[in-house]
Amino acid sequence: MEDFKVINDYLMIRLPEEIDHHGSAAISSKADRYILSGRVENVVFDFERTTFMDSSGIGIILGRYRKVACFGGKVYAVNADSRIRRILLMSGLERIVEIMDTKKKCGEVEQ
């Protein structure tokens, strides 16, 4: 299961082991509740546990990006392994999402 945490105005989403269409609606709608509540401005997707992702993951990220970007918020992807990183890059997400190289703990993302 994914879990959510708010640190300052960052929403940290620890993604599940497998990201596909089956679980994606739950992640997106839960994230949107935080975003629309106005409590968070930026979103951090943490792939630490994630070993599988298909294009549903791209949809989750793009959809949240569109929501926070209107308010000047940013989206980050952290701890993605090489296969997930390849999927992010193939989709051109590096243009709108900051893909962090180093292993960072949630909460250490600088502005």
Next chain:
Amino acid sequence: MIGIVEKRELGEVTNEVRLEIAAVSDNESFARMAVAAFITPLNPTLEELSDVKTAVSEAVTNAVIHGYENRGDRSDKILLTCILRGDVLEVEISDRGVGMEDVDAAMTPLYTTRPDMDRSGMGFAFMEAFMDDLEVRSEPGCGTSVKMCKKIGVNPWIGSED
């Protein structure tokens, strides 16, 4: 239809599995794990396993959400056929759903008819990138069939250390 770049001599069929799967989203992970299990005897690399799982996940998800319009009705079926010809995997995913008018348009990266569902339009692009061959047939009102091939074990240096 794309991807038939070279006419490869088709090897003899060495294994074959056919599964009929209810078109519900719970079965997306089952389908990709089944195909992963099917190719395990070929000692695929983690990379190859991941490629095949992603491609299968894309095709099955498309059948569920586009072909059968995300109804989640267990009487809608997806047919998953896996064939091995030596070290070449052939996997076909077909549905009897709504089909597509224009397959070429649908296969364009970022093209999606369901942006409302947070779809990214990258499904076919991933299938194409992660498999060696991709062939899509579709008939409006009849359904869609996606056939993909991939040679497994194309990294001969792995495991040849000793």
